[in-house]
Amino acid sequence: MKKTTYAIMMVLLSLAVVMPIAAGGSGERDATGTIGQLDPDILVFAYSPVEDPAVYEEVFAEFIDYLSEQLGRPVRYFGVRSYAAQVEAMRAGRLHISGFASGSVEDAVNTAGFVPQTAMGNENGMIGYRMAIIARKNSEIQTAEDLKGRTIPFVSESSGSGYFAPRALLYEEFQMLPNQDYDVLFSGSHDNSIMGVFYGDYEAAPVADVVIGRMHAGGRIDDPAGWMKTVYESPLFPSTAYGVSDKLTPELQQAIKTAFLEFDWEGTQLTMQWEQEDRFVEIDYERDWEVQRVIRRGSKSVAEILGE
Structure with missing residues (x-):
């Protein structure tokens, strides 16, 4: 395998940044906002990058309306077109609530202050694969x-x-x-x-x-x-993680988490898009993403030993 292939592997496994694991990130990470003090009049939500963001704007429309009602302020949908743009928007304080694809969660936590809170699942918990x-x-x-x-x-x-x-x-x-x-x-x-x-x-x-x-x-x-x-x-590979920016006040972070967990999926577009899931479930970032960290560590070790 050539070095270019190894570089691709590092990106796919979110190996670009290796920082301490902490669901709230580090206050030294970013000078563009203050941790735990942001209480916006308008909140911005984004799903992970897809080819046609407008499709998922419709899928999430009912949920966005529900969030607006529960949080007592407008929530706007933001269609991101790349993981880099999604991470940067949260890092800069422009994105407040988001779903990050499994492989990008570590970078979002470590560089953008993403706080993973929930994932889609059913009565048995988070749905993923092995x-x-x-x-x-x-x-x-x-x-x-x-x-x-x-x-x-x-x-x-x-x-x-x-x-x-x-x-x-x-x-x-x-x-x-x-x-x-x-x-x-x-x-x-x-x-x-x-x-x-x-x-x-x-x-x-x-x-x-x-x-x-x-x-x-x-x-x-x-x-x-x-x-x-x-x-x-293998252990369960986690799915998309939904959560918030650590710049938001603790009270607002908790209100958003509660709203996700209490949302009734029945009859909504979400049930049509994700047939196996019927609710948001609470996740544990350190536990649920451990397999991703093991793969990251193992991939790096194998590449170093083989001189890739």
Whole structure:
């Protein structure tokens, strides 16, 4: 892998900034606002960057109206087009409430004073996904350590759960290095990796677990219970985190969090856009984002050892 690929990996895993983990950020971070003293007459909300922000402005319209009513002031939707712009807007005090995609949360916390409060979920808590290393039931492979000396089909060099996560976690937990303890090839997609294990072309493969269910539902593979076993499963990868700027007063921060947690999704656009979720649930940043920090650490270590 060339240095340019490693640079991309660092961006994707939010490795650009390594600062102390603190949900409220640091008062030395930014001179453009005072921590805990901002009480705007108009609040600004943004969802994470998407190709067409106007679509999500409509999706969140009912929720924005609800927030305005609950907080006793107008809340305006701001359509951001890049993660850098989203982080900078919060750092500068122009963005007050936002949903940051999972991979950008650490940068938002450490450089913009983002305070993660909630995520979308259901009665069982936050909904995310896991990286699973799967094999056929009749395989000799029983644990991740049994992958030593074998070939692992990663998805592609840009895949989070199909490349960055397994590469980092295999090193962090089992001290296994690519092209030293196991050989590497690329399948091109999660679907190809799963199909390869299903048909016996691959002995095992790391994939996003949610893709397995989708492929079974689509009739592309048999019921996994009949042919597949999971030899390794990662902690839950968190979803988009919703929260506030630490510049807001503590009272306003708490009022926003309460409003999120008490919002009734029934009959709203949110339920149509996110069919598995039906509420906002409270999150614990240090606990829920630990897997991202482990992957960051492991990715950096592997790259340094291999001279990438």
